[in-house]
Amino acid sequence: YSLAAIACHGYDWWLRYRVVERSRVEAQLTALRAQLDPHFLFNSLNTLSSLVATDAQLSEEFINKLSSIYRYILENRDTDFINLSKELGFVNDYFFLQKIRDNGKIALVIDVKRPDSYEILPISIQLLVENALKHNVATREKPLAIKIYQESENLIVENILQPKMHLEPSSKTGLKNL
Numbered sequence: 662y663s664l665a666a667i668a669c670h671g672y673d674w675w676l677r678y679r680v681v682e683r684s685r686v687e688a689q690l691t692a693l694r695a696q697l698d699p700h701f702l703f704n705s706l707n708t709l710s711s712l713v714a715t716d717a718q719l720s721e722e723f724i725n726k727l728s729s730i731y732r733y734i735l736e737n738r739d740t741d742f743i744n745l746s747k748e749l750g751f752v753n754d755y756f757f758l759q760k761i762r763d764n765g766k767i768a769l770v771i772d773v774k775r776p777d778s779y780e781i782l783p784i785s786i787q788l789l790v791e792n793a794l795k796h797n798v799a800t801r802e803k804p805l806a807i808k809i810y811q812e813s814e815n816l817i818v819e820n821i822l823q824p825k826m827h828l829e830p831s832s833k834t835g836l837k838n839l
Contacts, residue, residue, distance in 0.1 A: 677768075682806075686800070696774070701791075703725075703726055704737050704762060705727055705758055706721075708758070708761055708762045709723055709724065709727070710724070712761070719761070722757075723757075723758065723761060724744035726754045726757050726758055727758060729751075729754045730751065730754050730796065731753060732750045733747075733754075733783075734784065737784075739785040740783055741782070742780040742781065742783075743780060743781060743782075743783040744776070744777060744779075744780060744788065745773065745776040745777070745779040745780060745781050745816075746776075746777050747785070748781050748783065748784075748785070748786055748787075749771055749773065749776055749809070750811070751783075751786075751787060752768055752769075752786050752787050752790055753771070754768070755787050755790065755791075756769045756807075757789060760778070763794075763799060765804065766799035766800055766804050766805065767794065767799050767804060767805045767806075767807070768804055768805070768806045768807070769790070769806075769807050769808075769809070770806065770807070770808045770809070770810075771809045771810070772808070772809070772810040772811070773809065773810065773811045774811055775815065779816075781816070784816060786809065786816070786818060789818040790807055790809075793805065793807050793818070793820045794807075795823060796824060796825060797820060797822065797823040797825060798823045798824070798825050799823070803823065805821075805823060806820060806821065807819070807820045
């Protein structure tokens with residue numbers, strides 16, 4: 662809106678507009694934070710159940726990463742922005758669990774210079790990684806590689822499309838929330 666529009670409608674109108682706009686953005690951020698797939702916990706617990714019987718050390722590491730993920734979500738639920746290095750640590754923990762579950766079918770490469778110099782919406786990168794895992798086929802013969810890298814001041818999350826054949830089209834809720 663231009664200064665002329667603000668002058669025409671008055672300062673009160675502008676304040677009301679800003680309050681409504683901020684509420685809308687906060688609602689979207691809340692939806693984004695709630696986006697962590699509920700099946701993720703169920704699948705993680707199933708994976709953990711198998712690990713406990715076969716590899717005690719790996720199951721302990723799995724529990725620690727799962728705990729770290731939910732601690733991150735709880736500690737940052739009211740945070741607007743988080744240091745990029747912390748977000749990338751969260752993504753690494755999330756991906757570790759997925760990699761154990763998908764055993765050799767997925768890979769993650771992160772190449773970001775000076776991540777401590779940037780801030781980002783909490784859980785936003787994880788949502789993109791989860792989206793790539795959810796909508797792409799990954800096999801041992803054709804693993805899914807996800808890359809997170811920096812181009813100038815932009816952060817890129819990239820994967821080669823290996824789309825799953827969906828019976829139902831995706832609602833793209835996660836990407837809309839982001």
